[in-house]
Amino acid sequence: MSDSPRPATVVIYSGGMDSYTVLHRALREGREVHALSFDYGQRHARELEVAREVCRELGVPHQVVDITAIHGLIDASALTDSSQELPDADYAEANLKATVVPNRNMILLSLAIAKAVNIGADRVDYGAHGGDHVLYPDCRPEFVEAMNDVAGIANFEPVTLHAPYLRAGKDEILAEGLAMGLDYAMTWTCYRGEALACGRCGSCRERLSAFAANGAVDPLAYDTIGDEASSQRPDAAASSQRPDAAAEGTNDV
Numbered sequence: 001m002s003d004s005p006r007p008a009t010v011v012i013y014s015g016g017m018d019s020y021t022v023l024h025r026a027l028r029e030g031r032e033v034h035a036l037s038f039d040y041g042q043r044h045a046r047e048l049e050v051a052r053e054v055c056r057e058l059g060v061p062h063q064v065v066d067i068t069a070i071h072g073l074i075d076a077s078a079l080t081d082s083s084q085e086l087p088d089a090d091y092a093e094a095n096l097k098a099t100v101v102p103n104r105n106m107i108l109l110s111l112a113i114a115k116a117v118n119i120g121a122d123r124v125d126y127g128a129h130g131g132d133h134v135l136y137p138d139c140r141p142e143f144v145e146a147m148n149d150v151a152g153i154a155n156f157e158p159v160t161l162h163a164p165y166l167r168a169g170k171d172e173i174l175a176e177g178l179a180m181g182l183d184y185a186m187t188w189t190c191y192r193g194e195a196l197a198c199g200r201c202g203s204c205r206e207r208l209s210a211f212a213a214n215g216a217v218d219p220l221a222y223d224t225i226g227d228e229a230s231s232q233r234p235d236a237a238a239s240s241q242r243p244d245a246a247a248e249g250t251n252d253v
């Protein structure tokens, strides 16, 4: 049985920090990883470009599925409708509800489960995490558990949903990734699709605060940086007490 194939998994991989960490985690488990990204009419394709580059470097097969045909069903969200203003502020619930794409995870998981069955993978990995629970009902444990039950009976080949960070915060995900030696310059978080991350949108701010909580400097280049992330500024880093942080503080990609 030594030539039996490695167990395979489909990783839903957006190009962001969480799924980047999940992808590497699956690789370190020795699994055969198939990355799956979705083009669902995001306002920009930057995160998909990053995802492609990472998979090319890792030698991981990567499929980008164009699901823009359903755009008309989900375009009430600020993430997919460029006519809506993106909220700049913190993750205040009222603001950020504008970034919820209706039923997104159920759609994406359903397609990922289909791919898993199609290629004989017994698992779908994705990066739902604790910090998303308030805003995104389809990142809650009860949703993931219910979808896992469905994935076990929807086909004759049962598929398990694996969300290793379901109860973890962004800080903890980052801590694990940093311990694995991952390079987060190879991730994209910003909701805006400019050449540089904006440093102001809720997603950038959450990312920066995760780096701050880990006492680490985000290797990504930023356009402007919010107050809470002032230690990210190269000038601030240079005057910080941590010389190692200053050395890494030249945000350069």
Ligand SMILES: [Zn+2]
Binding pocket: 189, 190, 191, 192, 197, 198, 199, 200, 201, 202, 203, 204, 205
């Ligand atoms: Zn941003």
